[in-house]
Amino acid sequence: MTAIQDSALTHDDALHGHHEHPEWLAHHFDDAEQQYDAGKFGMWMFLVTEVLFFSGMFCAYALLRNRNPEVFEYCSQFLNEKLGAINTGVLLFSSLTMAWAVRSAQLREYRLLIVMLGATLGCAAMFLGVKAVEYSHKWELGLLPGKFYVAQLGGHSLEHQGYLEYLCIVPLILTVSFFVYWIYSLVTKSSFHQQVAGPLFVAGLCFFGGVGLGQMLEAQEAAAHESHAGHEHAGHAHTEHTDHAHGSESATEATASLAGTASISETGLGPSEDVKVMKEALTTPNVDVNQKGMAGLFFSIYYCMTGIHAIHIIGGMVVITWLITKAARREFHEKYFGPVDNVGLYWHLVDFIWIYLFPLLYLIT
Amino acid sequence: MAHEIAHAAHDDVNAHGHDLAHGHDHGHGHGHDHEHGFSHPMPIWMLLSVFFALLALTGLTVYQSQFSLGNAEIWLSLTIATIKAGLVILFFMHLLWDKPLNAIVILGSLIFVALFLGFTMMDAEGYRENLIYRSTIRASQPGATGTEIDD
């Protein structure tokens, strides 16, 4: 990201007084186009590093997949395609608005530019909202990475842990503060602040919109499977059995997971894609899939990939906010739109990665 | 003041601005003349059509995932994903009108990714049968330590 700032604004660079240069043109560049090309080429190089960075995790994915295909058969049950699809749509739309933003920057359509950037920001927030629902739901099922994996066959959720609430704390604080900022901007009638605060506040709301959407869809899933509740006990029998075999981990872990079972058998029906899962499990040839070294490994990879992707989204949001401030200052024009263009490139790459993550994690069984 | 600059710097950008803009025109019947120097705003219809194409492909891939086609499924959905990625790169990321260098760079990186995955996978495939699966260990030896197996 620094790359952009570099090629972009260097007016605070007091050391070299080059009065011949317009302030948006760095002293060491000869003309606007050289600066633009340098910035853009730099961004492409950065995208290259991003691609190779992610390739590591794709490699891990591929290795696990061709070693234990059955794991994927089993785990894909826990991933809610609907949510994945929704998120894909959201990201694609954000890509559209981002590309459109570049166009408006080039054409000096500042209002539209801010709207587009705001829309991108909103989509990003919504994406995160849906992710928050997915994550918290999986955590309650004990679908945790590697050695923390404690999900039971039939995957009943442990009693309500309120992970989602925790995840929402920070966004809530932010949204509220954005709201305050927005009110402030209205009061002071500063059009600059209004143009910045507006999008931020909307984005904050979008996050919770995403959360709402996510929960709705999860609930649907649940409703769809209420009927199978019958298989409960079979599920339990199974659970206990496999769990004793579990003793193979170091003593502490063993006790931990036993404790897990206890608390689980008390709690009643969880959200019920579980039941679907249990039915699967009974028919799955290799029951051992439901263990740290198998399903646990899948979720390790799942969390690494989606988690790091999410971090990139957040990074992108920060930079887009920075763009909004610049746009509000009317800084862009047909000779200086590099920042928008480059952030755009980065944003499309994040989308690009997700385009692959979605089928690999959610669809392929 | 930006305007003045635009005009001041007009001349030296112009020469370049021209031919790019033209190559552009022929390509896609849009594109903005030297007013915009090296900037080539994309027409809205193109943005929208790409977006809807992407949505359609997403729908397709979700749809095909309902049938279990075994291994073919992987390749199918990856192909669709690649088409989508291609659309994003070519249009949204503007690679189609970009300097060839940038295209070379990004494609080159994919080659190295292929290299990395390729060798690692090939090797993993090679020694696969030597691996001890946790699952089988568990079955054979309750209460054994980490990698313990029965000789």
Add this chain to the structure above:
Amino acid sequence: MQFPLADKVQAFAWFPDGASSFAPQVDWLFTFILWVCILFFVPMMAAMVYFMWVYRERPGYRGSTEALHNTPLEITWTVIPTAIAVYIFWEGAIGYLDMARIPKGTVDVNVTAKKWVWAFKYENGGENSFEKVGNADMPVLVLPVNRDIKLIMRSEDVLHSFYIPSFRVKRDVVPGRYNYMWFRPTKTGTFDLFCTEYCGDNHSNMLGKVQVLEEEEYKLALEKAVQEPEDPLERGKLLYKRLGCSTCHNAGSEGASGPGPSYNGSWGKEVPLETGAKEIFDENYVRNSILNPQSQARKGYGAASPMNSYAGRIKDVQIDALIEFMKSLQNEAPRAK
């Protein structure tokens, strides 16, 4: 300090003398490469020094400033090294394939590596004996001469690597999988065995001896390997080494000082536990500590030095033998950790 190597004639050799069927091949290839190197290196350096002298900057001399460029020459010194490199690769690959392709009808030995001891299990179920070198006990791998040996190797904790210089063979021992290697000893005698993959604190003590014997001596050795002594105390002494207790706990003057607690003078005493409770160091405590080490870990030895459970790998008689052994140490002075 005496002048290096002066006192050892054989020390001038590049290699320890080869004792396996691979050795001649490897040594030949190395010698070949060595000569290639010499034939490149010496002329190049000679040229360097010569140019350095004749073209040195000096009053009245002015060399040319023209950049030279000589295509035929450059092609020559590209092609010739390439050809040589290809040949070296070819020879190396052939040699490697010999080492990789395991023949039929081998004598199999199970090798188990763990911090920081090798354990060998023979086809007849016998296990390796130990030989005292200095104050360390090295596991001894007994092999018949002129037979194809196949090692089935696995690790219980981290990466190790099985290396016998005299045989010119090396293979990593990787946890979570089996690795195999084979070789054919051609000389009787005792050879060094090293671990060459860094495996932690006592990596450099993870040594062993390989004893190559004539067929019938080998048979005798195997028979000895099966039986553990009847006398519980003797048996305990043996198991103490064989099961690898000695790599973490010291007993008497033997064994590593740490990370595990010493056996000396512990018997019958009250020992503080990680949990804060106290426990008498008696039969029950010992048994439990062997089968479920973490449950009654001694204070300061819990998380710091996790011991693997021996459940499923040790018979009751063996536990009794170890108990006897520890009893015998109750008057030994504890050695500082």
Add this chain to the structure above:
Amino acid sequence: MSVVDRPIVAPSTGEVQDSPEHHFLNHTHGFLSWALTLDHKRIGLMYLVGVMSSFALGGFFALVLRLHLWNFKDSWLTNQTYNQVFTLHGAIMVFLFIIPSIPAALGNFLLPVMLGTKDVAFPRLNLGSFYLWLTGLVLFLTALSITGLDTGWTFYTPYSIETQKGGAVLAATFGVFVLGFSSIFTGLNFIVTINTMRPPGMTWFRMPLFLWATYATSIIQVLATPVLGITVLLLAAERMLGIGIFDPKLNGDPVTFQHFFWFYSHPAVYIMILPAMGIISELMSVHCHKGIFGYRMIAYSSIAIALFGFLVWGHHMFTSGMADVTTIVFSALTFTVSIPSAIKVFNWLGTMYQGTVSLNTPMLYALAFIFLFTIGGLTGLPLGALATDMHFHDTYFVVAHFHYVMMGGTLVAFLGGVFHWWPKMTGKMFNDTWGMVSAAIVFVGFNLTFLPQFVLGSRGMPRRYATYLEEFQDLHRLSTIGSLLLGSGLVIALIVLMHSLFYGRKAPRNPWGGATLEWECSSPPPHDNFSSAPTVGDPYDFSGIEYDAKQGGYVKKA
């Protein structure tokens, strides 16, 4: 095409004052003017100080190791301490010294000047990567002060997962991660600069070979380092969350980690050696006052090495139980890299032929490089050949081999480069006699240290051993003596440089008679190197560059 502002010194005219009152060192004053500088030259100097200090630290650890190995057992360190020391020695030398040494320190200073631009493309990013480097340094020192990073610099799993020194491992892995990004951004910066900012007339084939080497290096940095980033990230996650990808206890696979790790760390070897080769190309031509032999061959071979370098990582894993196919393929590819390196050496020798060899400190280091690097390269052959590698792998033979390449190669070239460009960087001449003494001592000490280790290795002495069999003791002692000699040589070199700062005479514009652009600006260069785009010619055209007693340096006689 460029904007004209106040001229500082018109390039390439002999008589303007050669050490101007106003240059980048005294352009502005105060701590902040350095801490927040965007001037690539100052950033380069800060890197120089940084990497040299980390080298001192790593070197100290090296001596500790050598002294410990004086006795074959019951020496003065415990096994644990020994393991931690060799880990720190390796990690510090690799991540904090060798990789940033030439590209980040010399490269930052020289690249724009040699290229004829005012600065790198992204000055802020440049400063940023320096601070990333500092952060990495801090994290490493944390790992050091937690005492107990004992995994070896390779962080092999599962040991790095199981070791009790968790805190240290985490600190170190994050350190590596940050350092990785520092290196990525430097490389990215250089590539963009060379691609988009060449002044008119500076065509690709008028670039000095040092720039070609730096360019090749940057490609590796950008392509390989991200994989290291994700690898150490996964390793950290492995420790904190137990994700199990590399952990056999969770059905992960340690060999996978080795693939991930070496996919970066082998190309990293070329990050270390390529710029060194670039420096030698400059030194040889300048101090022979003769155009480089086979310019294009050298240029191409740099790129070739960079790309082939990606195909050979497997040769670090020949014994780790890779599949036979992979092993053989990797061995074959390994040999392909050896050829371009050989070509370079031949070209350097060809450059001396019929030249005018001025024997001074930089030249001596360059010649030492050729000697040591050739040995290093040739001893790579038995390691690349599978059958022999089965014997040599993870023995002292390997240790000696890569020290000949890394230290005999990179370090010696680095010192040569520092001496060569020292007048340009500081505006002071050093004492050439003592400089040559240091070169000689380093050369002798180095061989005395590492030749015995070849013998040790081929006779079966494994690496990373805190205690060893008595039969190896004599050779180890020989090596230890050598290391002390080597150390003292390096100390002398340092003293020579420091001494010049205070007592050295003012450096002329062009003390050695170089033809590349950096010798056209005054020493030290003005704040923004070239007021107007310089006139670019053949970087290796030495005709008409004559020594001028009045200036005490070389000037271009038309």
